[in-house]
Structure formats: C-alpha cells, structure tokens
Amino acid sequence: MAANKPYLLVSYLLFLFLFNLNSLLLVRSTPIQCTATERRALIILREALTDPSGRLSSWSGEDCCTWKGIKCHNQTGRVTELDLRNPYHLINGDRTSYKSSCLGGEINSSLLQLEQITYLDLSLNDFEGLEIPQFFGELKSLRYLNLSFASFAGEIPASLENLWSLEYLDLYADSFSSTGPRELRSQSLEWLTPLSSLKYLNLGFSKLDGVADHWLHTLNMLPSLVELRLHWCELQGLPLTLPSINFTSLSVLDLSENSFNSVFPQWLFNLTGLTELYLTWDFFSGSIPAEFANLKNLRVLDLSDNLNLEGQIPEFFGNLSKLEFLDLSANNFHGDIYELFSGFSGSPNNKLETLDLSSNLLIGELPNSLGSVKHLQHLDLSSNSFWGSIPTSIGSLSKLIKLDLSYNMMNGTIPESLGELSWLVDLNLMANSWNGILKETHFMNLRKLENVRLTTEPTSSLVFGVSDGWSPPFKLKSIQLENCMVGPSFPLWLQVQNQLTSVILKNVGISDTIPGKWFSLVSAQVNYLVLSQNRIRGELPDQLSYPNLNLIDLSCNNFGGPFPSWSTNATDVLLHENSFSGPIPENIGALMPRLKKLYVSRNHLSGRIPSSVCDIEGLNIVSLRNNMFSGQLPNCWHRSFVLWGIDVSNNSLTGNIPSSLGFLPSLSVLLLSNNNLDGEIPSSLGNCSGLTSVDLGGNKMSGTLPLWVQNLSSLFMLRLGSNLLSGNIPDEWCRLQNVHILDISGNNISGPIPKCIGNLTALVNGKGSDVFEGLIKVVTRGRDPEYNSVEANVNSIDLSSNHLSGEIPVEMANLIALRILNLSHNHLSGPIPKSLASLPSLIGLDLSDNNFSGSIPFVTRFNNSSIYEGNPLLCGTPLPTKCPLPI
Ligand SMILES: *[C@@H]1O[C@H](CO)[C@@H](O)[C@H](O)[C@H]1NC(C)=O
Ligand SMILES: *[C@@H]1O[C@H](CO)[C@@H](O)[C@H](O)[C@H]1NC(C)=O
Ligand SMILES: *[C@@H]1O[C@H](CO)[C@@H](O)[C@H](O)[C@H]1NC(C)=O
Ligand SMILES: *[C@@H]1O[C@H](CO)[C@@H](O)[C@H](O)[C@H]1NC(C)=O
Ligand SMILES: *[C@@H]1O[C@H](CO)[C@@H](O)[C@H](O)[C@H]1NC(C)=O
Ligand SMILES: *[C@@H]1O[C@H](CO)[C@@H](O)[C@H](O)[C@H]1NC(C)=O
Numbered sequence: 072m073a074a075n076k077p078y079l080l081v082s083y084l085l086f087l088f089l090f091n092l093n094s095l096l097l098v099r100s101t102p103i104q105c106t107a108t109e110r111r112a113l114i115i116l117r118e119a120l121t122d123p124s125g126r127l128s129s130w131s132g133e134d135c136c137t138w139k140g141i142k143c144h145n146q147t148g149r150v151t152e153l154d155l156r157n158p159y160h161l162i163n164g165d166r167t168s169y170k171s172s173c174l175g176g177e178i179n180s181s182l183l184q185l186e187q188i189t190y191l192d193l194s195l196n197d198f199e200g201l202e203i204p205q206f207f208g209e210l211k212s213l214r215y216l217n218l219s220f221a222s223f224a225g226e227i228p229a230s231l232e233n234l235w236s237l238e239y240l241d242l243y244a245d246s247f248s249s250t251g252p253r254e255l256r257s258q259s260l261e262w263l264t265p266l267s268s269l270k271y272l273n274l275g276f277s278k279l280d281g282v283a284d285h286w287l288h289t290l291n292m293l294p295s296l297v298e299l300r301l302h303w304c305e306l307q308g309l310p311l312t313l314p315s316i317n318f319t320s321l322s323v324l325d326l327s328e329n330s331f332n333s334v335f336p337q338w339l340f341n342l343t344g345l346t347e348l349y350l351t352w353d354f355f356s357g358s359i360p361a362e363f364a365n366l367k368n369l370r371v372l373d374l375s376d377n378l379n380l381e382g383q384i385p386e387f388f389g390n391l392s393k394l395e396f397l398d399l400s401a402n403n404f405h406g407d408i409y410e411l412f413s414g415f416s417g418s419p420n421n422k423l424e425t426l427d428l429s430s431n432l433l434i435g436e437l438p439n440s441l442g443s444v445k446h447l448q449h450l451d452l453s454s455n456s457f458w459g460s461i462p463t464s465i466g467s468l469s470k471l472i473k474l475d476l477s478y479n480m481m482n483g484t485i486p487e488s489l490g491e492l493s494w495l496v497d498l499n500l501m502a503n504s505w506n507g508i509l510k511e512t513h514f515m516n517l518r519k520l521e522n523v524r525l526t527t528e529p530t531s532s533l534v535f536g537v538s539d540g541w542s543p544p545f546k547l548k549s550i551q552l553e554n555c556m557v558g559p560s561f562p563l564w565l566q567v568q569n570q571l572t573s574v575i576l577k578n579v580g581i582s583d584t585i586p587g588k589w590f591s592l593v594s595a596q597v598n599y600l601v602l603s604q605n606r607i608r609g610e611l612p613d614q615l616s617y618p619n620l621n622l623i624d625l626s627c628n629n630f631g632g633p634f635p636s637w638s639t640n641a642t643d644v645l646l647h648e649n650s651f652s653g654p655i656p657e658n659i660g661a662l663m664p665r666l667k668k669l670y671v672s673r674n675h676l677s678g679r680i681p682s683s684v685c686d687i688e689g690l691n692i693v694s695l696r697n698n699m700f701s702g703q704l705p706n707c708w709h710r711s712f713v714l715w716g717i718d719v720s721n722n723s724l725t726g727n728i729p730s731s732l733g734f735l736p737s738l739s740v741l742l743l744s745n746n747n748l749d750g751e752i753p754s755s756l757g758n759c760s761g762l763t764s765v766d767l768g769g770n771k772m773s774g775t776l777p778l779w780v781q782n783l784s785s786l787f788m789l790r791l792g793s794n795l796l797s798g799n800i801p802d803e804w805c806r807l808q809n810v811h812i813l814d815i816s817g818n819n820i821s822g823p824i825p826k827c828i829g830n831l832t833a834l835v836n837g838k839g840s841d842v843f844e845g846l847i848k849v850v851t852r853g854r855d856p857e858y859n860s861v862e863a864n865v866n867s868i869d870l871s872s873n874h875l876s877g878e879i880p881v882e883m884a885n886l887i888a889l890r891i892l893n894l895s896h897n898h899l900s901g902p903i904p905k906s907l908a909s910l911p912s913l914i915g916l917d918l919s920d921n922n923f924s925g926s927i928p929f930v931t932r933f934n935n936s937s938i939y940e941g942n943p944l945l946c947g948t949p950l951p952t953k954c955p956l957p958i
C-alpha cells in the first residue's frame with residue numbers, strides 16, 4: 072500500500088496545477104455575469120418575500136451572481152445555489168435578531184426560472200404555515216433542499232418525487248413560528264421511492280401517523296441513504312423483520328420519540344455500518360440483545376427514556392471500540408455495573424466520553440475499574456441505588472468534566488484523588504449519605520470547578536476539614552452544601568468566591584456573623600441565596616438594591632435587626648425563625664413588586680401590616696405568624712388573583728376580619744387564630760369557594776355560625792374555637808363534604824347536635840386529606856409545632872365547652888373515619904349510644920362534664936375515667952359506680 076503513496080502525491084500535484092491554470096485563464100477572460108432572466112426572476116422572488124431586517128437589500132445591481140446568498144456557475148453564469156438560511160439560530164442566538172432576520176411571505180414560482188439550481192436553503196425562516204409549493208417538484212436539478220425550521224405546514228407535496236437528483240432533503244418541522252406550532256404531514260412516503268440518490272433525509276416532527284408499517288419498506292429502497300432522521304414522526308408500528316436489507320449504507324439512524332412500544336427489531340443489527348443510533352423515548356422493552364455487539368462502528372448509542380428496558384447492562388459495550396457516547400438513562404436496568412466496567416477495562420483503547428446510566432435500578436458499589444474508562448468526560452450515575460465510597464481510581468479520569476452521583480445511597484467516603492480532576496466543571500454529589508472529612512487535597516487541582524452540589528443526610532457525618540487560610544484553586548458559579556459541617560466560622564474560602572450566581576448553604580453549622588462585604592457582593596450577583604438552618608448572627612445591610620435576587624432564604628438562623636428594606640425582584644423571601652424586629656417597611660409593595668412568597672413567621676416583628684402588600688399582584692403566600700403585629704388587617708385585598716395562603720396567627724391584630732378577603736378568588740388557606748379580632752365573620756368569605764383551611768380560633772368573633780359555610784365545598788379544616796359565637800349548629804353544615812377537622816369549642820353554641828351530622832362524608836370515608844394537609848404545611852412551613860397538630864387532628868370533631876343539649880345522635884356512628892371526638896363541658900344528656908363503641912378509628916374521646924346517664928359502652932378502650940368525669944348518672948368501668956344489674 073505504501074508504494075502507492077508517491078503516485079498519489081504526483082497526481083494530486085498535477086491536479087492542483089491544472090486546476091489553477093484553469094482558474095487563471097478564467098480570471099483573464101471577461102467576468103461571467105448572471106443572465107437577465109434569472110436576475111429578473113430573483114427580483115420577483117424577493118418582492119414576494121417579507122424581509123424585516125433587509126438582509127436581501129444587497130439584491131440590486133446587474134450581476135446577481137454577487138448578491139448575498141447566490142452562487143453562479145463560474146462558466147455559464149447560471150444560478151446554481153440559493154442560500155436564504157437565517158444567519159441567526161434561535162436555539163443559541165438572541166430572539167430579536169432571529170425574528171427580525173426571518174424571511175416570510177410567498178415563494179414566487181419565478182424560482183423555476185433558475186433552471187440549473189442545485190442547492191436551495193430556506194431554513195430557519197418563518198413562512199407561518201405556508202404549504203411547500205407544488206412547483207418545487209419542477210426544480211429538477213436540485214441536489215440539496217433544506218426547508219427545516221421554516222414553519223412550512225400541510226401535506227408534503229408528492230411532486231417532490233420528481234427531484235431525482237436530490238441527495239439532501241431536510242424537512243425537519245419543529246419550528247419557532249411566531250404564529251404557533253406548524254406541522255408537515257404525509258399520508259404515504261411513496262414519493263420518496265424515485266429519489267434513489269438520497270443520502271440525507273430528515274423528516275423530524277412531520278406527522279407520519281398515516282403511513283402504516285410500510286414506511287420502512289419504502290425507505291429500505293433508498294440504496295444511497297447514509298443519514299435517516301425520523302425524530303417524533305408519530306410513526307405507528309415498527310416492522311420487526313425485513314425480507315432484505317437494502318439501505319446498508321446507513322450510518323446515522325434517528326427514530327427517537329416515536330413510542331413504538333415493541334422489542335428491538337432484528338434488522339437493526341444487520342446495519343453494521345451504523346455510527347449513530349438514537350432510539351430514545353420509543354418504549355422499547357426487554358433486555359439489551361447480544362446482537363448489539365455486531366454494531367462495531369457505533370460511536371453514539373442513545374437508548375434513554377425507554378422506561379422499560381431491563382436486565383443487566385452487558386459487558387460487550389466495552390468491546391465497541393469506537394463507542395464515544397452511551398446513554399441508557401431512564402430505564403429499568405438493574406443489577407450492578409461490574410460487568411459493564413470489566414468490559415471497558417478489558418478494552419484499554421476504549422474511547423467512551425459520555426456515559427449516562429442515570430434513573431435506573433442499579434445497585435452495588437462503584438467498581439474500581441471505573442478508572443479504566445480514561446476518555447470519560449461526562450459520567451452520570453444519578454438516581455440509582457449505588458452505595459459505598461467513590462473508588463480512588465476516579466482520579467484517573469483525567470478528562471472528566473461532569474460527574475453526577477446524586478440521588479444514590481452512597482454511604483462511604485469521597486477519595487482525595489477527586490482533587491486530581493483538573494478539567495472537572497460540574498460536581499453533583501447531592502442526596503447521598505456521605506461520611507468522612509474533606510481536605511484541601513480533595514480540591515487540589517480542581518481549577519475549572521464551577522458548580523458543586525454536595526448534600527448528605529443529617530444523620531451522616533461529612534466535615535469540611537480545610538484550614539482557615541485555604542485559598543481554593545476554583546472560582547465557583549454555584550454551590551450547594553447541605554447537612555455537612557462547614558462552620559462554625561464563615562469560611563474564608565467561601566468569602567473569596569466572587570463569581571457566584573447561586574449559593575445554598577443549608578444546615579452547615581455556621582454560627583458566625585455574616586461577613587457584610589461578601590454578603591453584599593453575593594446578594595448583588597446571585598439569583599439564589601439560601602443560608603437557612605444555621606445559627607448565623609448579625610444584622611443585614613439595610614437599604615440596598617438587589618435586582619438579580621430571585622430567592623432569598625435566611626430562615627432558621629439568629630439574624631436580628633430590622634426587616635431588610637431591600638429593593639429586589641425576588642419572588643421568594645424567607646426570613647422566618649429569626650430575631651428580626653421592628654415593622655415591615657410601609658412601601659414593601661414598591662420595594663418587592665415581584666414577591667410571590669413572603670415568610671417572616673417567628674420573629675419579633677411589630678407594627679401594622681402595611682397595606683402596600685395588597686399592591687403585589689403576584690403574591691401567593693403571606694406567612695406572618697408568631698410575631699407582634701398589631702392594628703387591623705389591611706382591607707385592600709382586590710388586586711391579587713393568585714393569593715392563596717394567609718397566615719397571621721399568634722399576633723395582636725384587632726378589628727374586623729376585612730371583607731375584601733372575599734375578593735381573593737384563589738384563597739385557600741386563611742389562618743387568623745390567636746389575635747384580638749372581633750365582629751362577625753364577613754359573609755363575603757362565602758365567595759372564596761376554594762377555601763380549604765380556615766382557622767379563626769382564639770379571637771373575639773361574635774354572631775351566629777354562618778350558613779354560607781355550607782357553600783365552601785373544599786373546606787378541609789374549620790376552626791372557630793375560643794370565640795364568642797352563639798346560636799345553633801346549622802343543619803346546613805352537614806353538607807361540608809370535605810371537612811376533616813371541625814372545631815367550634817369554647818363558644819356559646821346551644822341547641823342539639825344535628826342528627827344529620829352523619830352526613831359529613833369526609834368523616835365517613837376518611838379519604839382525601841393529604842392534599843389539604845400539604846397546603847397548610849406550605850403556608851406554615853410545616854416546622855411549626857402548633858401545626859403538627861393539624862396532622863394529629865385530622866378527622867376530629869371538637870364541640871366541647873359550649874351549651875349544647877340533647878342526646879348524642881346515633882347517626883354519629885356513621886362517621887367511621889372519626890378519630891377524635893370531644894363533647895366535654897356541655898349539657899348533653901341521655902345514654903352514650905352503644906354504636907359509638909364500634910367506631911373503628913376512634914382514638915380520642917372526651918365526654919366529661921355533661922349529664923350523660925346509663926352504662927359506658929366501651930369495653931376495653933377508653934378506660935381513662937377522667938373522660939367520663941362530671942356525669943353523675945354514668946356507671947360501669949372505668950368509673951367506680953357500678954351499674955345496677957339488669958332485672
Ligand atoms: C433490495 O435489493 C434486492 C437485491 O439487491 C432487490 O431484489 C429488492 O427488490 C430490493 N428490495 C427493495 C425493497 O428495494
Ligand atoms: C442479517 O444478518 C444475519 C447474519 O448476521 C443474516 O443471517 C440475515 O439474513 C440478515 N438479515 C437480512 C434481512 O439481511
Ligand atoms: C452502606 O450501605 C450498604 C447497603 O445498604 C450496607 O450494606 C453497608 O453496610 C453500608 N455501609 C456503611 C459504611 O454504612
Ligand atoms: C350558597 O349556594 C347556594 C346555591 O348552592 C346559593 O343559592 C347561595 O346564595 C349561596 N350562598 C352564599 C352565601 O354564597
Ligand atoms: C343527609 O343525608 C340524607 C341522605 O343522604 C338526606 O336525606 C338528608 O337530606 C341529608 N341532610 C342534610 C341536612 O343535608
Ligand atoms: C376536650 O376539650 C376540653 C376543653 O374544651 C379540653 O380541656 C380537653 O383536654 C379536651 N379533651 C381532649 C381529650 O382533648
């Protein structure tokens with residue numbers, strides 16, 4: 072073979088010589104100009120197009136061959152190429168430039184005058200659903216046709232079957248049209264049959280659901296096909312066998328996102344020339360067939376998101392010596408990965424750069440042979456059940472850029488060799504149970520590190536053991552550390568990070584004061600700032616502008632001083648469980664206009680709740696409980712259509728409950744307990760049909776129990792205890808189909824317990840409380856001991872400490888999900904219905920201080936005598952009074 076080389080070189084030089092001679096001769100003769108006909112045709116074409124950015128403005132002058140996007144034959148001057156592709160791409164470019172550079176409008180048939188055109192590119196424009204013109208079928212010289220990303224729609228014209236010379240056809244239909252999604256369709260692919268020169272075919276996003284199984288047979292007849300892309304074509308059914316395989320030149324096959332729901336077809340493994348194979352989201356099932364080993368030329372194999380693929384990941388992937396990219400994520404693969412890696416370590420020349428096994432059911436320790444996949448740049452093993460330590464050999468992966476082991480059960484240590492990964496940019500070790508001590512060597516050469524996520528269980532022990540003066544080699548962009556020990560002082564290595572855009576340091580044992588300079592710098596540049604669950608002290612800088620801040624969470628610390636009067640676009644401000652004092656700034660609505668969630672519970676805040684909160688249109692949640700707010704709740708609620716949670720419990724608010732709360736159509740959780748609110752419950756609340764949780768307990772509300780409550784069909788919790796309410800329990804309340812917690816204790820309610828109480832369906836079937844409990848927890852942040860009682864009180868009725876009289880209705884025994892019943896401190900009389908003893912869920916009962924009579928029906932349960940006390944006419948266990956023997 073080597074002997075041929077000099078000969079090749081000589082002929083090459085000869086070729087160059089002749090070629091140059093040729094072009095020299097050409098330059099000397101008069102320059103070839105475009106023909107007048109073609110020039111005119113182009114002008115007509117341009118006039119029919121819209122061109123907002125004027126990128127065809129160079130289309131003037133005599134010689135159309137010099138116009139932008141046009142190429143002519145260098146001897147005849149006939150137009151051979153028309154390239155009108157948008158120079159901007161939306162995916163990685165800026166939207167405005169892209170949009171203004173989009174051509175649109177009509178495509179005039181004057182195009183047909185360009186009889187010798189071989190190349191036509193109209194991609195990345197916006198033809199707003201125009202059909203592909205029929206007459207394109209007459210452009211018989213075309214070898215290249217690209218209409219991708221151009222918002223063509225409708226049936227692909229069968230006339231394209233005349234383009235016998237076509238080698239490249241791209242109709243990829245995912246468009247960025249300003250006027251909505253566009254779709255190309257084809258009922259049959261027969262029009263492709265004559266295109267025997269076709270090498271590249273992309274019909275991605277075309278709707279081919281009507282073409283039946285036959286589609287593959289048609290494509291199989293294209294002997295030159297090298298690249299076939301049918302991403303998201305709604306193809307129905309994949310033939311499992313083919314009588315013969317004719318498209319043997321196939322190198323790239325993309326059938327992704329077609330939901331085939333089958334096993335792998337046999338013919339696939341005869342395509343031994345394949346270099347790239349994309350079969351994501353096709354719902355292939357079964358295990359990986361051994362025949363995959365035939366595909367020795369594979370560079371890229373993507374089997375992700377099939378959800379159903381299972382079995383052990385086989386060893387032979389290691390033998391595919393050209394494999395660079397292997398994605399098996401989001402499947403059901405199980406077992407360990409020892410075999411797979413022994414495959415790679417048995418092929419020292421493996422070229423694997425990307426390995427994604429995330430979201431499977433893989434288990435076991437990570438093998439030390441990991442280090443033999445020397446070219447790895449991206450390794451994602453997240454969301455499996457791997458355990459143990461990271462093998463020391465990780466340090467051999469000297470090209471690693473991204474390492475993701477998050478969401479596993481890693482319960483060992485992180486080796487110091489990690490510090491050798493000098494190309495590492497992204498390190499995600501979150502949601503594991505790491506142990507051990509991280510030293511400076513762990514980070515020694517991580518010069519490129521930008522993003523670190525390292526969170527562990529509060530029960531494991533991971534300590535940052537770097538020295539105080541350590542100067543790290545990296546400049547981080549984002550950091551997330553949770554439940555590991557970084558403190559007690561605010562580490563210097565963090566203070567020198569000045570490129571951060573996201574900071575999460577949650578429960579990392581910092582008890583220092585906050586370094587003011589760093590804090591101001593970071594708050595000015597980051598989007599996320601979370602320093603919750605530490606014991607950080609000190610005041611925050613006041614009166615600053617942090618326009619980039621999206622979320623700030625300083626909850627559960629010892630921050631003091633005034634509420635930060637920051638001007639910010641933050642949507643989430645979480646300052647609860649600190650020692651902030653003084654008022655919330657009067658102009659909070661102007662300072663924080665984008666606010667969605669405001670949590671300041673458990674501080675020492677005081678003063679009025681500023682009415683400018685009503686101006687914040689996007690507000691979702693206001694959580695102010697356990698402070699010292701006073702004055703009236705502002706009565707200005709009319710703007711926010713998304714406010715669904717208000718919690719101002721345990722403050723010193725006075726006055727009425729504002730009727731304007733009834734203007735909040737999405738109000739779901741309203742917690743106003745333990746204040747000094749008075750007056751009647753405003754009937755406007757009857758408009759808030761989405762109310763799930765209402766707690767007005769511990770106030771001075773008066774009036775009768777409102778009838779309109781019956782209309783709150785989502786009500787899960789209704790607590791009106793310890794107020795001054797009077798009147799009867801209305802029968803209408805029996806229609807509360809979702810109520811799981813009913814508390815009207817400690818009022819002046821009189822009359823009987825309605826017989827219809829057995830109609831409280833939620834207490835009959837007991838279902839559907841999770842969602843509501845969740846809602847309350849979001850508003851109260853769930854950490855509140857008081858609201859742990861919500862969970863404890865699900866399925867309870869508390870009517871105690873009122874003036875109720877009459878007997879316990881036997882219908883109460885219908886409430887088979889009832890867990891707690893408190894009827895104490897009333898004037899109820901008569902026997903305790905025997906049927907109550909059969910309530911299977913009842914665990915809490917109090918009947919004390921009434922006038923019940925007769926025998927206690929509970930045989931083994933409820934034998935604490937105090938719950939029957941103060942009923943002189945009751946007898947039987949556990950009371951000392953024996954019942955008279957039946958005569
Ligand atoms: C495939 O090729 C074989 C012979 O090479 C030929 O007989 C057959 O018709 C071709 N099949 C298709 C579907 O083109
Ligand atoms: C696929 O290859 C196998 C041998 O590897 C051969 O027996 C079979 O006939 C081929 N199938 C087709 C359809 O060509
Ligand atoms: C780690 O987890 C595995 C699997 O659950 C267990 O067998 C092993 O003992 C654990 N190791 C440590 C150090 O806790
Ligand atoms: C409650 O709903 C009924 C119809 O279901 C309606 O007639 C009544 O006006 C409503 N009451 C209130 C206070 O909204
Ligand atoms: C309670 O339910 C029964 C049977 O479904 C019904 O007849 C009765 O009207 C209901 N009572 C009330 C007050 O809704
Ligand atoms: C029932 O309510 C009374 C006061 O209304 C309270 O003192 C008592 O502890 C309650 N009983 C139970 C079992 O919770």
Ligand SMILES: *[C@@H]1O[C@H](CO)[C@@H](O)[C@H](O)[C@H]1NC(C)=O
Binds near residue numbers: 900901922924944
């Ligand atoms: C208690 O009930 C009995 C009848 O069961 C009645 O005679 C008596 O007057 C009642 N006592 C009080 C204090 O209401």
